[in-house]
Amino acid sequence: MQIMNNYRCLMLCCFLSIMAAAQKDPILIDEVSAVIGKNAIFKSEIMSSAEQLKMQGAPNDLSTECYVLQERLFEKLLVHKAEVDSIEVSDSEIDDAIDRRMSYMLMRLGGSEIEFQKFYGKSVLQFKKEIRGTVADNILAQKVRSNITRDVSVSPTDVKNYFSSIPKDSLPVVPESYKIAQLVIKAKPNKTEKERVRKKLEDVRKRILNGSDFDLMARIYSKDPGSRERGGDLGFLSRNQLVPEFSAVAFKLQVGEVSEIVESPFGFHLIQMLEKKGNLIHARHILMIPEIYPTDMNIAKQRADSIKSVIKSGVNFNKLASDLSDDEQSKINGGVVRNNQTGGNYFEVEELEQSLYLKLQSMNEGEITEPEVFNMIDNSMAYRIIYLMDKLDFHVANIQSDYDRIKSAALSAKQELEVKKWINSHLEGTFIKLPENYRGCPILSVWYANETKPLVKK
Template identity: 35%
Template sequence: MKKYAGIFALLMLYLGTLSAQEVKVIDKVAAVVGGSIILQSDIEMQYAQYLSEGNNPDPSVRCLILEQLLTNKLLTQQAVIDSIEVGEDEVDDNINNRLRYMTQRAGGQEQLEKFLNRSLLQYKEEMRPAVKEQLIAERMQASITEKTGITPQEVKRYFENIPSDSLPNYNTEVEVGELVVFPSLTKEEKQPFYDRAESLRMGIKAGDDFGTMARLYSQDPGSASAGGDLGFFDRSSMVKQFTAIAFRLKPGEISNVFETEYGYHFMQVLERRGEQVRARHILIGTKPTATSMERAKGHIDSIYQQVKESKLPFSTAASLYSDNEMSKYNGGMMLNAENQQSRTTYIPVDRLDAKDFAAIDTLKAGEYSRPFEFSDPQTQKTGYRFLYLKSRTEPHKASLEQDYAKVKELAEEDKLNRVVSEWFERRRKTTYIRMDDEYLTCPELKEWVKEDTTATAQANNE
């Protein structure tokens, strides 16, 4: 059943924050799953969050929330049997990531605490049990499907079983390559940014508060509002230069100013926990000068001419000269952002950035756009790029030959859903499940209760 595929994304949404409103309800046991109980207050807190996001009141949402909680309980109970656990450092990291995101959206820690009607420290401890249970449930579901593969024969069988009038229609899709050049600053051009970072570092060494300085001056949008706090991270989570320094510092120690692709940083390690470090930092991003932009424009114009005149293959030029680390090792080809896992290069034209669409709209397959100035949406760095239109696929009804990668993805999703659904069906039959009468008529929960129980509830309502 497809609903299980999205059950955790929905639950994560509801667990994101708790409403600052006080939930006034006489608590009761809403459901029992094996040896675990789900309280009405658990449901009400998540329903309050649903309302706090601007949604209209809808009592039926409580049915969905309860179904999500029931699902979680089954998974976590099996996880105990299978010895599936998550470490406290992983829970901390997840909570810290959430709090950074929440703090950023709220406009700062003070505003967030006002909304929550509690301190972040208190809220963090309140979140911990639910977050830990969620992480265990996710890991348990992953273990259920980890050995599930799909063969070409299964893909073919899946496609052949789709009624012809139900075959998906695909709009125009394109394969687009990019070659990106960002301006490179000289040592002299970088010096003012280094000096700014060093001035802040010396001020902190002299007594300025690190968190306050980060909130005021750091240019890292993901951590500035949290006082520069990055939470716990391992050696694979950050860029190489950052990680090397973070794992060399002792708790409390402040680094010298150092450079990464994002600009100049300095950091302070707050805690060490095994192979994870919690640190905070201040970033002063570098900005291109007019002269450096002129140099970058001349460089990309030269590359463009070589590629256009067939003196250098586009894929070779991208691997040698492109500054986009995501695409240069893929022959310069851009991936469909909505299907990164399948690594498909076919992108619906309505998913292209407006500037990119304008650049390739009049091109024929095999042609290149002129270099143009752009701003990277991830790093906000300004540079130049030109695009290569490799292919353009006209609107069509799905076919196995033309759309094998997409059909395979659909077949895999269908098989995973069936595997998970069958697992839940077996577990429900062997697990004691009882629900309060209030929920027995929920359409979403019919599969969770015995037929005689449902019949009794309907009779009572009549």
Template identity: 35%
Template sequence: MKKQNNQIRLRFIAISASILFAFSSLAQTNEVTIDRIIAKVDNYIILKSELERAYLDFLSRGQLRGSNAKCGILQQLVVNKMLMAQSEIDSIYVDDAEVDLNLDRRMAAIAQQFGGESEIERAYGKSIEQIRSEIFDNIKEQLTIQRMQSELTSSMKVTPSEVKKFFRAFPQDSLPYFSTEVSLAQIVKEADPGKTQKDKVRNLLLDLRGRIENGESFGALAKRYSQDPGSAANGGQLGFYSRGELAPEYEAASLSMEPGGLSMPIETQFGYHLIQLQEKRGNTYKTRHILISPQPDQNDYTKAENYLDSIRNLIVLDSIKFESAAKDYSDDQLTSSAGGFFQDESGALRVSAETLDPNIFFTIDTMKIGTITKPIRFQKEDGSYAFRIIYYKNKIAPHQANLIDDYQKIAAATLAQKKNNKISEWFEKARGNVFIEIDSEYDYCNITK
């Protein structure tokens, strides 16, 4: 029973850990390890360095070291490779465009933490493009595994009785202790570039178009002017894409040209593109582009601030509820669907005060419960600026986990355990149908038995 409780506790703690960035594979260490293959799962391999990195991350999160822990991690790596093999059988794939979008978000978040892309390059001794290239396959595998796990567990739910049973399995002295938590919401308004700024970008692209027609290198101009982080360094090259993979406006313009043709400036959600079609091959096409995104000017920022202030006035006058206004008007996709509320990993509409952005923390530190700020300008992760109003709904004092205050957290942990059990059951059934070979060094783990 003690061993079972420890396993449950580890799973409960793990629910609060976010998905790791793949940057750990780039980290430099002083320890020299001769890498080798330690496991094979069908056509997939697991390297010793892969296991060691995962184990170091496990320890960095405060977990206990030991051979059993390393065995558990190795088994999880084997399960991941089995899920990859099963994804091929079930024709479940993640396309490159989705991986690129995921990479963009991760790179933007990392750049925010490091203080810019140049600091990332300095830290790892590699260009951004090299870093993206090296972790691309890792991210694609993560997304594929998540999709396969979802296929196996997406229909699973937990009942209140299951949640209570899960919670009661904990010894009282092992229950997690939660620090101060706050319930707060935001409505974000981004400044949309107006006609003046859009015209500047269109005119610049028209100028570049003329220069290319007069003999200047498209690739050289893309490297100099394009704001697409994924292709600028490669002269704007995007490679081959199938129909439906790129923005509809981009695709329509590309397919309307003959190879070698240059488009007029084309607007998509990302900005304005100057496109050159290079080749058509069946249902795929190859292009390169120069992307420039219009930036708001002061008039645009003032307009956004005034608009958000008018929404705040309606909320204060009780003409509209904050939650409804957030869903209808907020430009922040992460919080708008939850009525503007910040959520923790379990989906609870409150977060630890320790995890708050410092600017938000110091803002609410001067607020009274139930109040709403005036519009505040802030810098987003991608470096752009926007405005937000913050609603400080509630504050929860530090406390030990209980079913009343923390039901959503406990329910999420219960569901996570249930899904883990489902994956474990699938592994037990499926491993007999898959070729698995484990290095003899890890025989004591009994993974294939």
């Protein structure tokens, strides 16, 4: 619940924004501030990230730079551990992470790639290439961190004790926030369009079987932006990283074999097995996506309207969402939308789309919106109905209204203790070089205590 805990989730976005702007104007050669194992931390990372955090309300003094350096040291230590343990990250994991972060950055610029290029002085494609290594390191670090904290949990008693330990005059103020559920009706392509796309992909399959290069065909025909530029290469993947329809076919293929046409929620796939390694497969694919026409959208709208009428008649929204919604993530919770940043079910104003907030602001608890066009995470077109479950006004945190937030903070605190134990047990034997100007930072004392001593000539 302390202010710095809120900044960790901003760290990567700050750093990516810095990287995007870094080459807009000429800069001096960067200075290495610290080294963990073989991984360097540059002065620009520390200074620029600290400035970004200060703009978000962090203390305007050296302590913020100390915090940034601590976070970067920890990430580099995790990356070093991942390298030692041969932990790998797949191309598809990197692509997905980059796409999510790019969506966030573009959203801040109105969703325009042209505005992005004007603002940062480089194209989205250039930026994606530049941040690839940074994002890969971040994913590696997250994998190791997840291994460290995966068995950590908190009981209701732990949550109450954590809340009781906070001095009354230090209780945080919780901004206006909303708990919502959604029922999503996806627009589905018509039968004629699906047959057209299937036939087109069948023709591509025949060409490949007759000698055409799969890599080239993927670059020409695939509609998967994440893999098309690599000839459809998805990298190494486990079964649970793939939708069931895809994995059921892919894992049965022999090396070099090309699949029949596979239909999944994303469209139609042609898959080729490249390599198998234990429980992982290295595959590539060509994705073709049927078009959604206005008539298809109208059908989805009519269905959403009829469901709205059923809700208005008194049928439970959450039950209908569980039964009818096309959004797999929220339907398992009765349509309740989860806040991935906090782990809870409430969203602060700045975490909501502006258009949605404007609707919620004028609604009462228990009311629903009209069906509205909605772009799903896979870019599918849909209609959604939003149900306002709860609205919290600006208030001082309390255990009744803010249990999810307090539980998340209690869990984070317990995880941090586990992480500190792990750091203390892994610093010894790791090469560490640190800058002199942060030696007085209390939060960095354990790092300086374990700094690699220079060799002294006899």
